[in-house]
Amino acid sequence: MRESSFQEIVLQPQYLKGTQGDLFSLFAAPKDKDQTIFLFLPSFAEELNRCRVMVAMQARQLVAQGYGCLLLDYYGTGDSQGDFSENHWDQWEKDVDSAYRWLQSQGYHHVALWGLRLGAMLALSCAVKQPERYRKILLWQPVIDGSAFMTQFLRLRIAMLMDRGLKKETALEMRAMLQTGSSIEVAGYEITAQMVRGIDAQKMIEYPVSDKLPIIDWFEVTMEEKGDLPLASQRLLQTWSDKKINYRVHTYTGPFFWQLHERELTPLLIERTLASLKLAG
Amino acid sequence: MDIEKLLKSILQQHLQLGDAVTTYTSETPLLGALPELDSMGVVNIVTAIEENLGCIIDDDEISAESFETFGSLMQFIESKI
Numbered sequence: 001m002r003e004s005s006f007q008e009i010v011l012q013p014q015y016l017k018g019t020q021g022d023l024f025s026l027f028a029a030p031k032d033k034d035q036t037i038f039l040f041l042p043s044f045a046e047e048l049n050r051c052r053v054m055v056a057m058q059a060r061q062l063v064a065q066g067y068g069c070l071l072l073d074y075y076g077t078g079d080s081q082g083d084f085s086e087n088h089w090d091q092w093e094k095d096v097d098s099a100y101r102w103l104q105s106q107g108y109h110h111v112a113l114w115g116l117r118l119g120a121m122l123a124l125s126c127a128v129k130q131p132e133r134y135r136k137i138l139l140w141q142p143v144i145d146g147s148a149f150m151t152q153f154l155r156l157r158i159a160m161l162m163d164r165g166l167k168k169e170t171a172l173e174m175r176a177m178l179q180t181g182s183s184i185e186v187a188g189y190e191i192t193a194q195m196v197r198g199i200d201a202q203k204m205i206e207y208p209v210s211d212k213l214p215i216i217d218w219f220e221v222t223m224e225e226k227g228d229l230p231l232a233s234q235r236l237l238q239t240w241s242d243k244k245i246n247y248r249v250h251t252y253t254g255p256f257f258w259q260l261h262e263r264e265l266t267p268l269l270i271e272r273t274l275a276s277l278k279l280a281g
Numbered sequence: 282m283d284i285e286k287l288l289k290s291i292l293q294q295h296l297q298l299g300d301a302v303t304t305y306t307s308e309t310p311l312l313g314a315l316p317e318l319d320s321m322g323v324v325n326i327v328t329a330i331e332e333n334l335g336c337i338i339d340d341d342e343i344s345a346e347s348f349e350t351f352g353s354l355m356q357f358i359e360s361k362i
Binding site: 046152153155156157158159160162163165168169170171172187223230231255256259260264 | 290294295297312319320321323324325327328332335339340341343344345348
């Protein structure tokens with residue numbers, strides 16, 4: 001398909017009811033009601049903004065193939081109602097539920113979850129709680145250890161202090177500061193103890209996966225074509241193999257688009273995601 | 282391990298520097314000289330070093346001195362092997 005023709009596909013901005021307020025989303029209906037609709041779960045803080053172009057691109061490609069898409073902004077993030085300081089893991093799970101219920105109310109019953117980074121972790125967390133609810137699970141560059149992810153995120157503040165020549169802090173000191181009930185600012189985002197606690201508690205290896213889950217497609221960037229996954233991911237996937245979990249790994253090469261300032265696309269990831277949908281299962 | 286090659290590929294992949302990195306020498310200034318190297322850039326590079334070397338970098342070790350030049354960052358990586 002020519003680039004111009006799928007660029008014209010409209011992702012309709014809209015609000016749906018969440019438990020705390022209205023949730024912003026971009027919606028495109030599938031060709032027919034029996035077709036799968038992909039509910040996209042973004043990553044955390046700045047990563048949400050940096051991946052928007054790439055996600056919209058993938059969504060349009062999916063719509064061009066007849067699928068539907070619902071791209072969600074969690075409560076307190078993006079263009080949804082609420083303040084950033086109000087968002088936390090349990091709320092995100094509720095937001096996913098709200099989005100799912102909205103889709104049901106519109107007559108769409110074949111819902112797949114598609115998540116990026118922390119959103120991928122959230123997708124799996126929701127799916128293990130309702131394994132029969134979803135058709136498919138697409139994990140883009142999943143975070144597998146919430147506390148390691150949070151430490152990396154808190155480092156943004158260390159780097160900012162360093163950049164401005166201010167007094168050093170460590171992630172440990174920041175966690176201690178949060179314990180006292182005060183919030184801290186990291187990269188312009190107000191971070192609360194509840195937020196950190198919720199993410200810290202997530203360990204994908206401990207998720208009670210079962211063979212009731214739909215097929216999981218796992219996409220991960222490697223330094224070279226057909227390169228190995230990071231050791232931690234390999235270890236996790238080995239435990240899934242032992243439990244006979246139905247999953248497939250797809251690697252690709254390209255820029256880390258969820259980290260980058262400039263609009264940067266990773267066409268191989270889009271291509272491999274579309275190819276995975278053509279596989280059985 | 283070819284540290285220079287590793288660092289160049291990390292900078293290229295995480296900061297969108299393209300082929301410019303091929304001309305980098307020990308004296309090439311980084312922090313304050315590269316607009317791409319903001320807080321997020323620093324953190325992504327630190328994480329990439331950890332992942333590639335399988336090491337852990339303490340928060341106290343993240344310092345402006347290490348990120349001053351290409352050479353100082355190479356030295357930092359050497360100290361982590």
